[in-house]
Amino acid sequence: xxxxxxxxxxxxxxxxxxxxxxxxxxxxxxxxxxxxxxxxxxxxxxxxxxxxxxxxxxxxxxxxxxxxxxxxxxxxxxxxxx
Amino acid sequence: xxxxxxxxxxxxxxxxxxxxxxxxxxxxxxxxxxxxxxxxxxxxxxxxxxxxxxxxxxxxxxxxxxxxxxxxxxxxxxxxxxxxxxxxxxxxxxxxxxxxxxxxxxxxxxxxxxxxxxxxxxxxxxxxxxxxxxxxxxxxxxxxxxxxxxxxxxxxxxxxxxxxxxxxxxxxxxxxxxxxxxxxxxxxxxxxxxxxxxxxxxxxxxxxxxxxxxxxxxxxxxxxxxxxxxxxxxxxxxxxxxxxxxxxxxxxxxxxxxxxxxxxxxxxxxxxxxxxxxxxxxxxxxxxxxxxxxxxxxxxxxxxxxxxxxxxx
Amino acid sequence: xxxxxxxxxxxxxxxxxxxxxxxxxxxxxxxxxxxxxxxxxxxxxxxxxxxxxxxxxxxxxxxxxxxxxxxxxxxxxxxxxxxxxxxxxxxxxxxxxxxxxxxxxxxxxxxxxxxxxxxxxxxxxxxxxxxxxxxxxxxxxxxxxxxxxxxxxxxxxxxxxxxxxxxxxxxxxxxxxxxxxxxxxxxxxxxxxxxxxxxxxxxxxxxxxxxxxxxxxxxxxxxxxxxxxxxxxxxxxxxxxxxxxxxxxxxxxxxxxxxxxxxxxxxxxxxxxxxxxxxxxxxxxxxxxxxxxxxxxxxxxxxxxxxxxxxxxxxxxxxxxxxxxxxxxxxxxxxxxxxxxxxxxxxxxxxxxxxxxxxxxxxxxxxxxxxxxxxxxxxxxxxxxxxxxxxxxxxxxxxxxxxxxxxxxxxxxxxxxxxxxxxxxxxxxxxxxxxxxxxxxxxxxxxxxxxxxxxxxxxxxxxxxxxxxxxxxxxxxxxxx
Numbered sequence: 001x002x003x004x005x006x007x008x009x010x011x012x013x014x015x016x017x018x019x020x021x022x023x024x025x026x027x028x029x030x031x032x033x034x035x036x037x038x039x040x041x042x043x044x045x046x047x048x049x050x051x052x053x054x055x056x057x058x059x060x061x062x063x064x065x066x067x068x069x070x071x072x073x074x075x076x077x078x079x080x081x082x
Numbered sequence: 083x084x085x086x087x088x089x090x091x092x093x094x095x096x097x098x099x100x101x102x103x104x105x106x107x108x109x110x111x112x113x114x115x116x117x118x119x120x121x122x123x124x125x126x127x128x129x130x131x132x133x134x135x136x137x138x139x140x141x142x143x144x145x146x147x148x149x150x151x152x153x154x155x156x157x158x159x160x161x162x163x164x165x166x167x168x169x170x171x172x173x174x175x176x177x178x179x180x181x182x183x184x185x186x187x188x189x190x191x192x193x194x195x196x197x198x199x200x201x202x203x204x205x206x207x208x209x210x211x212x213x214x215x216x217x218x219x220x221x222x223x224x225x226x227x228x229x230x231x232x233x234x235x236x237x238x239x240x241x242x243x244x245x246x247x248x249x250x251x252x253x254x255x256x257x258x259x260x261x262x263x264x265x266x267x268x269x270x271x272x273x274x275x276x277x278x279x280x281x282x283x284x285x286x287x288x289x290x291x292x293x294x295x296x297x298x299x300x301x302x303x304x305x306x307x308x309x310x311x312x313x314x315x316x317x318x319x320x321x322x323x324x325x326x327x328x329x330x331x332x333x334x335x336x337x338x339x340x341x342x343x344x345x346x347x348x349x350x351x352x353x354x355x356x357x358x359x360x361x362x363x364x365x366x367x368x369x370x371x372x373x374x375x376x377x378x379x380x381x382x383x384x385x386x387x388x389x390x391x392x393x394x395x
Numbered sequence: 396x397x398x399x400x401x402x403x404x405x406x407x408x409x410x411x412x413x414x415x416x417x418x419x420x421x422x423x424x425x426x427x428x429x430x431x432x433x434x435x436x437x438x439x440x441x442x443x444x445x446x447x448x449x450x451x452x453x454x455x456x457x458x459x460x461x462x463x464x465x466x467x468x469x470x471x472x473x474x475x476x477x478x479x480x481x482x483x484x485x486x487x488x489x490x491x492x493x494x495x496x497x498x499x500x501x502x503x504x505x506x507x508x509x510x511x512x513x514x515x516x517x518x519x520x521x522x523x524x525x526x527x528x529x530x531x532x533x534x535x536x537x538x539x540x541x542x543x544x545x546x547x548x549x550x551x552x553x554x555x556x557x558x559x560x561x562x563x564x565x566x567x568x569x570x571x572x573x574x575x576x577x578x579x580x581x582x583x584x585x586x587x588x589x590x591x592x593x594x595x596x597x598x599x600x601x602x603x604x605x606x607x608x609x610x611x612x613x614x615x616x617x618x619x620x621x622x623x624x625x626x627x628x629x630x631x632x633x634x635x636x637x638x639x640x641x642x643x644x645x646x647x648x649x650x651x652x653x654x655x656x657x658x659x660x661x662x663x664x665x666x667x668x669x670x671x672x673x674x675x676x677x678x679x680x681x682x683x684x685x686x687x688x689x690x691x692x693x694x695x696x697x698x699x700x701x702x703x704x705x706x707x708x709x710x711x712x713x714x715x716x717x718x719x720x721x722x723x724x725x726x727x728x729x730x731x732x733x734x735x736x737x738x739x740x741x742x743x744x745x746x747x748x749x750x751x752x753x754x755x756x757x758x759x760x761x762x763x764x765x766x767x768x769x770x771x772x773x774x775x776x777x778x779x780x781x782x783x784x785x786x787x788x789x790x791x792x793x794x795x796x797x798x799x800x801x802x803x804x805x806x807x808x809x810x811x812x813x814x815x816x817x818x819x820x821x822x823x824x825x826x827x828x829x830x831x832x833x834x835x836x837x838x839x840x841x842x843x844x845x846x847x848x849x850x851x852x853x854x855x856x857x858x859x860x861x862x863x864x865x866x867x868x869x870x871x872x873x874x875x876x
Binding site: 038039040042043046047050057059060062063064066 | 535539540541674678689690693694695697698699701702708
């Protein structure tokens with residue numbers, strides 16, 4: 001899977017969890033840019049990403065995420081480990 | 083930074099003006115009035131009475147100007163001060179009165195074994211300080227001594243609204259709802275003694291003047307008498323009744339002896355019948371209105387006052 | 396010297412002039428002066444514990460640098476745990492040792508074991524709950540590579556001990572504050588005026604509102620057996636408002652003072668009583684603490700429990716809020732307080748309102764949300780205030796007894812109560828109209844004439860003047876935490 005595909009899949013998950021798509025889906029996206037993406041929804045998003053891609057994250061990984069680009073890095077890294 | 087300081091200064095100036103205006107408005111509102119009925123400094127100005135009652139809370143509660151006016155045809159005013167059994171304080175109050183009035187012919191001082199000479203260096207509880215707070219700001223020359231006696235500090239004297247806010251008398255100053263709390267010119271307490279809340283006991287006897295303090299009292303009284311003489315005022319002492327639980331014959335002889343020694347006319351109103359009737363009192367050492375009436379009857383019948391006032395029957 | 400004292404005024408005035416006029420040209424000097432001032436401020440309260448905050452700062456500073464220089468994960472973790480152990484350990488000792496000892500003793504007593512346990516005479520170092528959290532968030536952020544370890548020790552020590560926030564927060568984060576320390580502060584007229592305005596509003600809330608409520612609530616809570624339920628209800632109502640006015644007032648003053656020194660601290664309260672549900676409430680109340688807990692406690696917890704779905708979220712939230720409660724003090728009442736708030740979230744979690752946003756709410760729904768949220772929070776104010784669970788229980792039963800419908804008795808008299816309620820109304824109306832601003836009066840009459848604005852400020856100043864004589868012994872409540 002390439003980065004663009006990962007981005008798109010994550011975008012679908014965001015849409016379904018947050019209930020809207022009022023945000024710019026690109027690598028610079030952060031939680032602050034999307035209405036409703038807070039600590040409570042964040043975990044749901046993470047869980048859905050884990051099940052959608054079939055990967056398991058570590059807490060340490062999460063703490064280093066600053067933006068969508070980092071998230072894509074993380075996911076593709078986990079995918080290549082499989 | 084310059085603009086900031088300029089604006090801060092401007093704001094401070096406007097603030098000062100606003101609170102000064104408010105203070106002036108309140109001063110005008112309370113001029114010549116009392117706000118609780120106890121602070122009579124201005125209320126008793128320009129009265130020019132013939133007879134002035136002086137003393138402690140007993141003086142304030144026991145001398146009925148109406149009675150004296152009716153029976154002795156002397157214009158009377160009561161300037162007794164609640165909470166202060168000291169000659170020094172009475173003298174201070176009298177001086178304040180005299181700065182605003184013509185000298186009276188007579189001054190009646192309430193005296194009993196609880197009266198002391200007084201010493202401004204010892205802290206005494208400043209009863210009713212709140213009520214006097216409206217005199218604190220920019221006190222007049224006449225009121226300055228009383229304001230200082232009540233230990234109002236420089237903040238209270240020179241910062242607008244400070245004293246009024248600190249002593250929480252703002253609403254009283256605006257509404258003046260207690261301005262006429264004592265329409266009869268003295269306390270005229272109609273309360274009956276609540277012996278449950280305030281049980282009968284002999285604790286008051288612990289506050290009799292001590293032997294060592296008698297010379298001081300003598301000196302203070304001598305000084306007061308001399309002062310009155312210098313103003314052509316005749317000083318008279320009346321010993322008013324207390325409830326029998328606070329009465330001791332020996333103690334109540336002391337004021338008589340002092341007055342005799344100083345040649346001050348002395349009248350003892352501590353009649354056995356009045357003293358033993360609890361219905362005459364609202365607490366151990368204060369007569370209620372009923373008791374005052376009884377005492378007045380006694381005074382009238384005794385005729386000593388007639389002689390003192392040089393009134394022919 | 397609390398913010399509303401003459402000593403602080405004198406201190407700050409001289410400090411302010413030195414800070415801008417004398418050392419304003421040099422960053423190093425400005426920071427040195429700031430650190431000196433902060434330590435002087437702290438020492439005024441308790442010079443004995445000054446050493447503690449300095450040692451803790453130094454320790455975390457060194458650990459931070461060690462983490463950034465560490466070559467492997469193991470070394471990094473070692474210094475992380477070391478720093479957390481030192482700072483958190485001290486907090487736990489000073490704050491919770493006696494509580495823990497007593498709880499263990501009580502537990503052992505139930506199985507008839509009565510060891511000779513002595514509680515120590517421990518005095519809580521001032522501000523420790525606040526600066527410990529600043530230290531912990533710093534070291535975690537360094538470990539997670541959210542920020543670089545601070546090289547400039549003066550800047551770092553200033554971050555820990557910044558005097559406006561030292562005693563009662565806000566708990567600012569290193570990534571917001573340290574960069575500001577590393578740049579020279581520029582004097583800005585607009586920021587300074589804004590700071591003064593916020594200080595004015597904070598003083599107003601603290602002195603006019605909180606200090607007026609205090610005599611009434613103290614009397615009602617200390618003698619609740621003597622009052623009818625209706626009075627006790629008023630007591631609970633006034634008390635929650637008192638906490639809000641006191642704490643948000645203090646925060647406003649801290650943030651305002653920081654502005655006067657050229658710093659921007661994020662807001663700590665965002666009109667919590669306008670929240671329409673409990674989740675929104677906690678996003679608006681004591682924001683610096685809640686966001687701290689969310690980032691460093693709730694998120695890891697909810698990650699660990701993420702496979703348990705809604706139950707996992709509930710458990711995480713309950714644990715999170717029990718800890719929030721416990722942070723306030725070492726008493727079972729605070730634990731119950733936290734627990735209640737955690738439980739309040741359950742309906743929201745169950746019906747999914749937490750995660751889905753409602754685009755439009757009718758006015759009726761909005762007001763219903765606001766009042767019901769206020770009501771459930773007000774109820775927890777009782778247990779927050781009471782010294783023991785049994786006392787709180789008695790207060791509740793008294794309040795909801797038949798005497799709830801009898802005439803309320805207020806010792807200070809109805810006039811005082813009415814005036815207090817009027818001022819409370821003024822506060823809420825002002826904040827409602829300013830609810831999109833950083834603080835209540837940031838935008839009040841901004842577009843109108845200066846005369847109108849200044850009249851409004853005059854009114855606030857004179858009200859503060861009037862109420863400043865109410866009771867000089869009312870310290871800021873949150874100083875005890």
